[in-house]
Amino acid sequence: MGLIRRLRVTQRAMERAMLGVSLRDRIRNVEIRRRTKVTDIAQRVAKLKWQWAGHIVRRKDGRWGPKVLEWQPRTGKRSVGRPPTRWTDDIKRVAGSRWIQAAQNRGTWNSLQKTYVQQWTNKISFNYIVICCDC
Known part of the structure; x- marks a missing residue:
């Protein structure tokens, strides 16, 4: 999740750079995405x-x-909490x-x-x- 979030932030920064738009211009990400047409x-x-x-x-x-992909590790005791x-x-x-x-x-x-x-x-x-x- 954290990696994807960082990739999205980087992608938005690159799209802003492509358009020459600053964060101070306060243009929404949706509008920037519409202009650049990048997935x-x-x-x-x-x-x-x-x-x-x-x-x-x-x-x-x-x-x-x-x-x-099918391997299930059997190491004895399982750790506490959600796997x-x-x-x-x-x-x-x-x-x-x-x-x-x-x-x-x-x-x-x-x-x-x-x-x-x-x-x-x-x-x-x-x-x-x-x-x-x-x-």
Whole structure:
């Protein structure tokens, strides 16, 4: 979340520089985005993550990528508190627990991509708003 927030801030700074607009001009980010017609970095990252996950799962050449996705560490006692979010947890929310089988069918996988990107970027935007308003 923090990385995506920093990428968005950097992207906005670059877009302002492209247009020659300062922060003091007080032009809204939506207006700057409309002028530059650049896609949001969070949407691009989410789309690439979804495509890469499908690519890795469809591999059949015996590499360790798909095996790592299914690996469950057994180290004895679990730590206290909520378990850390894994890389595949976001994907499982959209495609279900059998997402590896769903990724084998490219048509199904590509149809779920738009839902994933929308859900992922909305989650990041919502968390950003909650953190900012929490001050």
